[in-house]
Amino acid sequence: MSDIQARFQHGWPGFTLDVDLVIPGHGVTALFGSSGSGKTTLLRCIAGLERAPSGQLVVDGEVWQDDTTWLPTHRRALGYVFQEASLFPHLNVLGNLRYGIKRTPQGSVLALEQAVELLGIGHLLQRRPDGLSGGERSRVAIARALALNPRVLLMDEPLAALDLKRKQEILPYLKRLHAELDIPILYVSHSPDEVAQLADYLVALDDGRAVAHGPVDDVLSRIDLPIRLGEDVGVVIDGVLAAVDIGWHLARVNFEGGHLWTRDLGLQVGRTVRMRVLARDVSIAVTKPEGSSIQNVLPCRIDAIADDGHPGLALVRVNVGVTVFICRTTRRALDTMNIAVGLNVWLQIKSAAILEW
Numbered sequence: 001m002s003d004i005q006a007r008f009q010h011g012w013p014g015f016t017l018d019v020d021l022v023i024p025g026h027g028v029t030a031l032f033g034s035s036g037s038g039k040t041t042l043l044r045c046i047a048g049l050e051r052a053p054s055g056q057l058v059v060d061g062e063v064w065q066d067d068t069t070w071l072p073t074h075r076r077a078l079g080y081v082f083q084e085a086s087l088f089p090h091l092n093v094l095g096n097l098r099y100g101i102k103r104t105p106q107g108s109v110l111a112l113e114q115a116v117e118l119l120g121i122g123h124l125l126q127r128r129p130d131g132l133s134g135g136e137r138s139r140v141a142i143a144r145a146l147a148l149n150p151r152v153l154l155m156d157e158p159l160a161a162l163d164l165k166r167k168q169e170i171l172p173y174l175k176r177l178h179a180e181l182d183i184p185i186l187y188v189s190h191s192p193d194e195v196a197q198l199a200d201y202l203v204a205l206d207d208g209r210a211v212a213h214g215p216v217d218d219v220l221s222r223i224d225l226p227i228r229l230g231e232d233v234g235v236v237i238d239g240v241l242a243a244v245d246i247g248w249h250l251a252r253v254n255f256e257g258g259h260l261w262t263r264d265l266g267l268q269v270g271r272t273v274r275m276r277v278l279a280r281d282v283s284i285a286v287t288k289p290e291g292s293s294i295q296n297v298l299p300c301r302i303d304a305i306a307d308d309g310h311p312g313l314a315l316v317r318v319n320v321g322v323t324v325f326i327c328r329t330t331r332r333a334l335d336t337m338n339i340a341v342g343l344n345v346w347l348q349i350k351s352a353a354i355l356e357w
């Protein structure tokens, strides 16, 4: 599917959404930003629930909005999943799923069956919504959106109403959507963790404007991001599980330019693995550390140094081959070690601190 072109200026006193974006026509694009940054407003403009004057929206080559065209929401081939899974209480799950497809031209029984399979809700079809857990309700709401056979799936913080346990339960299904659906997913979130796990592409919104956008690994490896990530500053790295040390329950993940040892999660060798390495879990040394407990010691080059919102701290961007890591360190350490851009140093990352999926 071709890209989504979205240009909107829309707002209220005190807030204006002002974006001009090209969003990839495949994979998951996270719309990320703090509360009130305009994520939901952007989604609603795309859905036709808000009408931005002189906006422009082209989805898969079809004009949904321009100076002369305005498709109402029901004529836009989209699925919308809201924060709260608002299911009809008087209908069972199957009734809820069928409700939408009867009213939308592109909805189909085939798409409904595929959605049921994809979300693993076949055993729930005869149940009423009040007999479902929060996670199950969310899965039904996602299936209901997919049964409409959409060209784009819009998800507005679909996990927001769930506790941590339920979130963990549903994330595998979201990853499955990502792997098996051809359509693009626009995923609103203010959780860096969810974004790191799910997104291919990231649009960072701040006060109604897209202040950074691009592939998720590129955006998260910037140390000059105009949005504050605080403790969540860190990179995502896609690698391949290359070997397992069975005796010590560790896995070696190769990435472009090196490898990292992480805990073994029992994943298949040869599988792609996404890792998240937080800046606070990375340190640098000018000479190769010996006799340290740190399992990952990699040669690297200092690429850039930036402020970190606290006068005592800095963010250091380093390159291991073509792969970027970020280290959060004290200004004093940098000064003591004479760290400067261009210097070749050693990077240390605790295996236990690496998050992987």
Ligand SMILES: Nc1ncnc2c1ncn2[C@@H]1O[C@H](COP(=O)(O)OP(=O)(O)OP(=O)(O)O)[C@@H](O)[C@H]1O
Binding pocket: 012, 015, 033, 034, 035, 036, 037, 038, 039, 040, 041, 042, 190
């Ligand atoms: N219908 C409306 N009338 C007036 N102001 C609105 C309206 N809808 C949203 N706003 C304001 O526009 C701004 C952006 O809201 P929006 O819901 O898009 O933010 P958000 O990034 O999705 O936030 P959150 O993460 O809290 O859901 C906020 O200041 C909000 O109060």
